[in-house]
Amino acid sequence: MPVESEPLRKLGFLTIGLFDGDDPRRGHESTLEIIELGERLGFDSAWVRHRHLQYGISSPVAVLAAATQRTSRIELGTAVIPLGWENPLRLAEDLATVDILSGGRLNPGVSVGPPTHFEQVAPALYPDTAEAEDFSHTRVRRLLDLVRGEPATDFSGVKGIEVFSDRVQPHSPGLGGRLWYGGASLRSARWAGENGMNFLTSSVVKAEDPAEGAARDFAEIQLSHIRTFRAHHPDGGRARVSQGLVVIPTDSATAEQRAKYEAYARARLPRTTAPQGPARMLFSPDLVGPSPELAARLHAHAAFREVDEVAFALPFTFDHADYVQILTDLATHLGPTLGWRPAG
Template structure:
């Protein structure tokens, strides 16, 4: 494990005992937490994106704010739902954030997670999908997005324009060289992982896999990662792609930790989501030395270079920073991690 960061769902709303976390609270606390993690040398702050829900839905302003307030930490998404996106506008926004951050954007995109509404992307004006989950829209938009960030000319210049339109086909602006190497595809099964390898983008292996073959989640995920890397090599892409996995990992070091996380089941779960039988990874909650033993036995964690810790962001900055610090000090070094001190 070379890198680790946090994956936040950005929940807000009622949090119990008559308290409520507002959207503003959620955003501002995310910035403050990222600043604290940057000082610790944590590698990344990543955010889930959900529409029609009390969670992060428009991540680019948040990522830009974090990038402007930090100097080392990677800022990213896990993942943006392409069904809802204009691919060229997304390319402009992504390039701007990448430039503001000095090349620290890790842009995770995909078809997106299961929704709380029915075909919500159609309310955004994106219709015509023949797939019940809109996967065809996402793939088509991804191709267009990659062309845009690669600098392909997409619109013919108007030589008579008073704005100096130039000649030939023009690329979108701004353009951020190298952004393509920082794009990830969120894959929920082996087929999509192999497809990402052929396309030549990094892999974010999902928190759930739309497969159930009677195998432990980590072994199933490790197979997916191996298939992705094999597909990358067979396609002839240069270099080594990055691979991330996410886990719920809670070092129990205080009575409060025990209160929140003690007694967890600690087993994989199988259920039906989006009409597909799927496998969900287990939660790790234990003393730090026991966590080290368990994570060293997790085949997918050992296969990936980046571990994203899902955090209970609604519990506040102080609580989450303590979880992250405990992992950084007592667990991560035994997995091969070293703090990021490069600015």
């Protein structure tokens, strides 16, 4: 039998917030209802993805602002906001505002790199500055400094009857410690650690160049990222890491739902057998089955044994009733099997 991990301390979930382009309100309302359900079930956190120019949440900060007014306890996160689409100063203002509204429950996750299909979107996104934009980790550093209260300008004081601050307002003092970096490579893991961020690792990792002698198995690669992150973080082994695999319990699922879930995982399995594309991205298989079976597979996962908090990802294309069943089984079957206890 595999060595079991420590009891799971924090259980969360991640949703894309899919909607119909002809009726977007219904999809957004479904997402908010799912977050409300998550709080009732005792989940520690609810996370939303982003999808620019697609039929998923394009403004996660706005959606979470609404969620702050419909929940009172559950932590609310983004996994992740790609900063290539954002102005760090404006984003810092939005994040601080939502964190204040939530009572300090916001967990912003971010990543860097050029926007997807940048050549096509640049004329609309950066019509005059596309060539000058910096999509490196420097962009995250700017956001970190602004959220943590570093000056945004050399001017402050009173001008006429208006009062100006030299740092982002509102300032939410605890928010800087709740910023996460979504990384899939050793370089990203190290950078996140060196800069004192929390680390989000998901169901996709970068398979390093075979010439470097890197691990080839998904779990081993992910484990190397977690250990690299903590080795370079000021908090060492106490630095926070959240794992985001696709995990679908079927304890209370109907026969039709089980067939749907198994077909979904089966269709996505080929991409898990070898690194994909020039970036050599390697995907984890989706985990589907009854909770005892899922718990055994997770305890056998080298990276899962290294963490005590997760945000399991909900599949993109399922129906609202499916998400209700999956969340309910996560909270009432799988979570307790992993040693987790619902928040009060």
